[in-house]
Amino acid sequence: MKQSLLFTKTSKDTPKDEVSKNAILLMRAGFVHKEMAGVYSYLPLGHRVIQNIKKIVAEEMEAIGSVELLMSSLQEKVVWEKTNRWDDEQVDIWFKSKLQNGTEIGFGWSHEEPITAMVAKHLSSYKDLPILVHQFQNKLRNEVRAKSGVMRGREFIMKDMYSYAANEKDHMDFYEAATQAYTKVFTRLGLGDITYVTSASGGVFTNKFSHEFQTLCEAGEDTIYVHDSKKLAINEEVFTDETLSALGEVRESFNPRTAAEVGNIFTFGTDKTEVFGARFKNTDGVEEYAYLGSYGIGISRVMGVIAEVCSDDKGIIWPESVAPFQVHILSLGSDTEATELYTEMKKAGIDVLFDDRDIGAGSKLADADLIGIPYRVIVSKKAFDAGGYEVKKRIDSQSHVLNKDTLMSILISKKYD
């Protein structure tokens, strides 16, 4: 894409009223626009990052057999009253409004209840199970404070997945498959090394346990206890003698670290399916309730966490898997040659942003660092005289002059080092 089509501008100034590093970087680089505290619109660059994150998550959920659907945002009061979660005393982040006839409605902050009510209507036999579905949904949560940028917004994009199983064994198989799939997701997102599966509640011996995926991040809201030599971590709430003894570990092996929750997996057992009548006849014709598991990944939160942990004082450093573009071509006074290279890369199927703007070299270089596309390619007379194009990875400090064939083959094969 030509950068002139983007319309968004970068900014050197820290946006006023914004305290979070991720939002400051994403706003300055033109990835998001702040509508109000905790509410951000995704500008073209940000939208591309979100789409890339969603694609990775979708692929891994589909790989374990999940099917995509999309639930409504508007929700019925009666559905949530059944689990006592309509009450503002129980759930303090509802946005509610009224239909013109006075009927109260809620805006979806979660979908466990409506999706279970819906599944109940389609479930009758053991043959209908297992069911595994996911969606990418805009959640609305009336948070009291919203100071973490896109990491905790009043409106955010979430992937939520739900499993319904006929028995505890199948249920645990899903739980394990989801854990593996999540691990793959965070590895592909470039966060594998700093993301831990943590025991979050209930311990390992109860029926209603849950786990979180926590990414080490100074802007996170959680404290986890990390065993540095093993890839092991425990949430603060369950960092107890009981948990440690169950794991055969001692308190001294763990260090507290600040982390952000990027994913979570819950088991609800049959609690909610009993409420909504999500039951089926087993092979003996006897009615049983399905086991429900719930699995979330904060899509827009992941974008924020990446901006926090993959950045330096010049700007963002996107992992290749989620970067809005793979290559950023900068023409420094060599527009014809740059346009040629851009056209050739597009033909080769390379995702490329071409800074074709009529502005100074310093601004182009600073913008490229701020926006953070993995490969920067400078087209200039100086580089030509040195034998080609000046290529630098955003993550490296050193640039190299490469001829066109070498450059193209590196970008197509993604083998550069």
Added chain:
Amino acid sequence: MKQSLLFTKTSKDTPKDEVSKNAILLMRAGFVHKEMAGVYSYLPLGHRVIQNIKKIVAEEMEAIGSVELLMSSLQEKVVWEKTNRWDDEQVDIWFKSKLQNGTEIGFGWSHEEPITAMVAKHLSSYKDLPILVHQFQNKLRNEVRAKSGVMRGREFIMKDMYSYAANEKDHMDFYEAATQAYTKVFTRLGLGDITYVTSASGGVFTNKFSHEFQTLCEAGEDTIYVHDSKKLAINEEVFTDETLSALGEVRESFNPRTAAEVGNIFTFGTDKTEVFGARFKNTDGVEEYAYLGSYGIGISRVMGVIAEVCSDDKGIIWPESVAPFQVHILSLGSDTEATELYTEMKKAGIDVLFDDRDIGAGSKLADADLIGIPYRVIVSKKAFDAGGYEVKKRIDSQSHVLNKDTLMSILISKKYD
């Protein structure tokens, strides 16, 4: 996909409390789930149709240079007060709520105001123009009545596009390009023959005209006057002597027809950009306001219109371009052979649904007609004995027995008659 993974069930019964044909068909076939009046969730089959419609629309918008973004659903009161559209007397379909600190907020029923406020912050020079952006957004509208199924919901998916141009000529070029792009969209959606571009307001001589794309459909809410021999139609509101004389036509050449608005294009001139200060310095350094155009397509409405007009008494007949799958394999007692064919088709990249359920032949055939996938392939001993597979297009009444090579080459080339 194996049909056993779908979890949704078809139903022979008309859902109670549902009066619209599109919703009845889509609910019975398992494409949507009704959450409440005017609010539908998209089940896996319905979600696939929506994704296919979005893909076609996205491709045609990108072809005229538009860039995708995603605005928030939560909107600020102050933005809408500027154009006097926060007032419930002016806009009677707002859903509103409050932040915990008491600040009123609205849920996006449209985005002309917020997007213009946002663009204003990025616009300073004529070099920044033109700007053309679009999004696929969940709109929320507090409709008094919601009796048209997914054709007029309280929550629905819309593609909205916005153009900002430096002068009236560029503005009109966008308007014309959008008209052409929309025509291509409706042709690709299989609705080309029954969709008309209608002059909707303002006539041809004013600055603030608009056009609609109206698809002939008994369930539509509009009346248009159609010139049967020319591809020409006029909305009821502007079917006046003045309009007719401007077009050089006479009243008698037109017949009233019921139609559904599937798209619309507006020009706002500089009305809104003046309010939000979306201005730029022209080549002489003089400040001017940008011209705004707004272009909508009701994505979920299109799904409803297709269900209305592309269906018979047995169910839906999806056009190939939007069908949830291209091929529906039904095994009638030949599961091994059917599984083989399914695997082969998947390898060949054919989008195929395989009815692997353990139910009777009559139910499978009735479900296939109700769901409405373009090609039905029956795998049975009877068909084998006759030389292969029994293939029928959903739109045809006659089936043919084809051998595997012929079948595969037809499906891959999509040349079957």
